[in-house]
Amino acid sequence: MTHHLFSQAWAARLPAGLESGLSGAALALLLLPAMPGVLAPLPLAVLHSRLARSEGGRSALRDAFTFALSFFTVHLAWLPTSMADVLGPLGGLLTVLVLPAAALTWAVPLALTRLAGGPGTLLALPFAWVLLEALRTTGPLAFPWGAPGYALTDTPLAQLASLGGVSLLTLLVTFAASVLAGLGGRRRGAAALILLAVWSAGLLWARLGTRAAPEASRTAVLVQGAIDPRVKARGRTLEELDVYLTLTRQALSSGPAAVVVWPETASPLPASDARVRGPLRRLNVPMLLGAPGDVPGEVRNSAYGFDERVTGRQDKRVLVPFGERLPLAGVLGFLYTPLLNSLGMPGYTSATPGKRLSVFPLGDLRAGVSICYESVFPGLSRQAVGAGANLLVVISNDAWFGRGQGAEQHFQMGRVRAIETGRFLLRAGNDGVSAVVDPRGQVVFRAPRGERAAYRVPFGVTSTVTPFVRSGDWVLGVSFAFLLLVLCCRRSARSGP
Template identity: 75%
Template sequence: MKSVLYRLPFPAWPARFRNLLRPGWLGDVLSGAALALLLFLPAAAGILAPLPLAALHRRLARSPNSRMAFRHAFTFALAFFALHLAWLPLSMAGILGPLGGALTVLVLPAAALTWAAPLALTRWVFGARTLLALPFMWVILEALRAKGPLAFPWGAPGYALTDTPLAPLASLGGVSLLTLLVTVTASALAALGSRRHPGVVLALLAVWSVALLWGWRGAPAVPPPTRTAVLVQGAIDPRVKAQGRTLEELNVYLGLTRRALGRGPADLVVWPETASPLPASDPRVLGPLRNLGVPVLLGAPGDVPGQARNSAYGVDGRVTGRQDKRVLVPFGESLPFAKALGFLYTPLLSRLGMPGYISATPGRALNVLPLRDLRAGVSICYESVFPALSRQTVRAGANLLVVMSNDAWFGRGPGAEQHFRLGRLRAIETGRYLLRAGNDGVSAVVDPWGRVVFRAPRGERAAYRAPFGVASTLTPFVRYGDWTLAGSVVFLLALLHGRFRGMKKLEVPGPWLIGGEDHALGRADHAEDRY
């Protein structure tokens, strides 16, 4: 009996082969993986980020219902985070053992859910106007991901533009504006995939032309780097520190600092997060720091009795100020919902070898640390991925941004590089130089355009002299805040009002009306949506 395959007409073979290679789930997986790669590749590659998002937007808009839209969005997001955060379970397994690594894998579907649920909701609420609504929903969902005890804003699409000529747009509207540009472009491309529309092409070209023009000409001038900082990398294994802090750690940093100052004067010394085992107010720390004769910023435990605080101190002959870490790493420095979930945490922490673990106490106050004519706005590690914190410090008078970090927990994988890349955008948003000191890197200086002026080799135990400058002008983002988010909320409310009240002036003709029960382009072929 001949196989039925031989009875298929020849013209059907190419279509069957394409369908075999491009089932719905595979297209979502490939698109999500492509976006993850573009978020990490250097230079101009990030400009291509709208392409994989366009594939997702088109699938969402053409989905026959919100359930199918959720499947597309979740598959896309899971593929994205599985690649983007692949380093996280691996690094935690090296620190906490196989159980710790396995538990960290749960972060991937949880993070995927924070994308999939809002995107599917957009399809359900806006129907045929899904493509028009999606870019503004992206801005809102990324803002929500930065709130609450589970805040984790890793992976926002706007960060794909960090190394492109479009990055200076962040001085206008922060990373939210970059996310809006990427996702608006994705929706426009998705619309062109259904029916070519000259108006969309012209609008897209106009938006990108204005964005590029601002990036080249509109961003403020960069103050010259006329000062010198000493960035110190102690390269102390965090697992050794976790077993018990000793004064030897302090001696390592003091020795490295003295050698760097012996090569010439400096305006500021920066040590990383938790560099000192004792608070800077302790005489065993304050005395040697005073003898350096140079202003010092250092990470150390807080000096509030009975509380575990992760703090940054300014020292210039005396302690000039302290900033406590305000945003703690979920499950790393804090146990979210500890009162309700204590029955789970207690046995789990015992299995992980941390039976006495307690959450750190978050800081509440904002303190700009004064050091002679420098006013440093300090972010401690994880805080550097939250734009609002850096904006607050500049509005409070900071003329310099400083990031203290200990990314040695991440190992030598891409985690530390991602962390550095996300934090670089704070320099553009605020128009300030950013000094970064890491335990084993990344230690660097970033100018107000986001360019890396100096970068130290990772993993070395050394102190590095690097140039920096100060600035006092306020960018539009600092002056007006996250107006992109506010505008996105207003736009979606207006669009929703128009959908249910029949406001014809909000109807957008042509390629934006795709998907849903009121499909504007005729009945879509949903064969590719069937898994």
């Protein structure tokens, strides 16, 4: 049996479950902003080592689930608290159920990889990670929080996202974990050289394969209204609109701006409503703002472009599960009805998802907009840039996250969209995070959270087409093909002479 570096360091002292649990928690901590995310392969190597040495699917599932549950318990520690603030103690308690559900989205695919990969498990695992993270971005329960690749956001290796998206970053982190997990084998030197070569190539691309960020020669105004979401929940009023209009006028009194950005649901009425349209026209500046949709009889969360008139509307396409819509409501309605009554939300109505992409023309700007949760889905920003967007904009309301790490994680993931597409990103949040991110993912400006203000900020526009925009998530296709090859080779070996 192969003796692994991490097994020797941990297993002699720790029970198996505690080893997996501590490793999962360590990975969660390394995904926190300002932590050395480049170390993320280390706790993952412990998991990969255990999976490769497991006796079968049951033990692999146990180890993977323990690791994942520990990870998500730490990574999503803010979730029950924030939901309790919005929905009360029962709502916070029910949110705890997200943790084992999220853990299963890692544990089941990883255990299946062990069953299918056999002796080649360590080689198959990195590609399985890419596939499972792609699956977590699809379907009615899509929740891609916590992908390992985001650990590299604040490292030079993050520039590889312009080549292959966050999938390539995840592949890089998990490949390093598999190499480290096999360092005790007979081919230790070869494995170490492969790891060194791959990471060196990544650093070389970061230095030579990407362009320097263009000059931020334009001015935008980001407006942060800091309106308590619980006040909004009790009923929208025109006083909210007045807050944003006043802050915008104050910022524009210092000089013109290329664009003004208000956050998600900033206006209580659609921008097409005369009570909103008139005051916006008098501001005399191109704008992007969040407001309700104007489709009668439907709840829609929308973004509007405004330049003397409404120039476009885009409805939020990816809705937050259990927040903006009830997944499988037609089947599970008998469960939702009493639950909503218990939470004091008997009249809850799921929002209607949008279907169309809009690239908003605002002078010579072509803005691709993501509404809050949409910013963690790489395909949406890629689609916008492919349709001609020379600027990315995120409008969000992260106030319901509270003061935990949720808003920071949301912002961290969104920064990678700027690298993937080679675009400046303007972000306006109700109480933050309001910021400017350049095409290399660097934060040019960031406003204090919770402050009510409007900020004049620098930004630029670009027309460069990155390999990721041009070719899409090719890493996913390669990973799927490789796993099929592993499966075919495994079956061939079993049926051989």
